[in-house]
Amino acid sequence: MTQIALFSDVHANLPALEAMFENMSQIQPDAIYCLGDLVGYNVWPNEVISEIRKRGIPTIAGNYDFGVGRNSDDCGCAYKTEEDKSMGAQSIAFSNQLIKDNERAYLRTLPAHIQLEYKLNEDSLFLLMVHGSPRKINEYLFEDREENSMVRIMETVKADIMFCGHTHKPYHRVFEYLLDGKKAFRHAINIGSVGKPKDGDPRGCYALLTINENSTKFEKDGIQIEFIRFDYNIEKAAMAVEKSILPNAYAEMLRKAF
Numbered sequence: 689m690t691q692i693a694l695f696s697d698v699h700a701n702l703p704a705l706e707a708m709f710e711n712m713s714q715i716q717p718d719a720i721y722c723l724g725d726l727v728g729y730n731v732w733p734n735e736v737i738s739e740i741r742k743r744g745i746p747t748i749a750g751n752y753d754f755g756v757g758r759n760s761d762d763c764g765c766a767y768k769t770e771e772d773k774s775m776g777a778q779s780i781a782f783s784n785q786l787i788k789d790n791e792r793a794y795l796r797t798l799p800a801h802i803q804l805e806y807k808l809n810e811d812s813l814f815l816l817m818v819h820g821s822p823r824k825i826n827e828y829l830f831e832d833r834e835e836n837s838m839v840r841i842m843e844t845v846k847a848d849i850m851f852c853g854h855t856h857k858p859y860h861r862v863f864e865y866l867l868d869g870k871k872a873f874r875h876a877i878n879i880g881s882v883g884k885p886k887d888g889d890p891r892g893c894y895a896l897l898t899i900n901e902n903s904t905k906f907e908k909d910g911i912q913i914e915f916i917r918f919d920y921n922i923e924k925a926a927m928a929v930e931k932s933i934l935p936n937a938y939a940e941m942l943r944k945a946f
Contacts, residue, residue: 695894696723696853701883702732704892707920723853724750724819749798751826757795764826811904816847820854831859856881890945891917
C-alpha cells in the first residue's frame with residue numbers, strides 16, 4: 689500500500705502549514721506533493737517557502753507563485769468585481785514587498801506540472817498534478833464543470849488521476865469510459881486549500897491518496913481518496929492580516945471560509 693499526501697494553496701498562512709505538517713506526521717505518508725500558491729494573502733511567504741524547501745517537497749507553481757516569482761503586479765486571478773481586483777492588487781503588491789530574493793528565485797524554478805506513473809500490477813496508473821488545469825495555470829476546474837469538458841481535458845493529457853487546486857474547494861469526481869471494450873474510470877480530484885479554504889469550513893484541508901498492488905483504472909474504487917481537515921490557529925492568521933496593510937476582508941475570509 690502506498691499513501692500520497694497532496695496539498696495546495698497555502699497562501700502564506702504559516703500557522704495552517706505548520707498544523708498540516710503536524711497532522712501529517714501522525715499519518716506518515718510515503719510521499720508528499722504541493723500543488724502551488726505558496727504566497728499571497730498573508731504575511732509569511734518567506735517562512736512558508738522555507739518550510740517546504742527544507743522538507744524537499746516536490747512543488748509546482750501556482751498562479752500567485754508565477755506572478756511573485758517574476759515580480760509581476762498580476763496574480764492571474766479571475767476577480768469578478770472592481771473591489772476584488774483592488775484587493776488582489778494590494779495582496780500581490782504586499783507579497784512582492786515581503787518576498788526575499790532567494791525565495792523569489794525559488795518560485796521561478798517551480799515546474800508547471802508533475803506527472804507520475806505507477807505500475808503496481810499489469811495496469812499502469814498515470815497521475816497528473818496541476819495547479820489550475822493542464823491547459824492554464826489559472827483555469828478554474830470547479831466541481832460543476834461539465835462532464836464532457838472534464839473528460840476531454842483528462843483524455844488530452846492521458847491522466848487516469850488528475851489532481852488540481854486553485855478553487856480552494858475539494859471534490860472527487862469519477863468518470864466512466866470504455867477502454868478496449870472494458871469499463872474504465874478516470875478520477876478528477878481537487879485537493880482544497882491548506883491556508884485559505886472557500887468551502888464554508890475554515891479548517892485547513894489536504895488530500896490523501898491510497899493505492900495498492902490491486903489498484904487499477906478498471907475498478908471504480910481502485911483508489912481511495914480522503915480529504916483530511918485539520919484545526920489550526922485561525923485567529924493568529926486572521927489577526928496577522930489585520931495588523932498588516934492587507935484588506936481586513938481577507939481576515940474574515942479565513943474565519944468564515946469564503
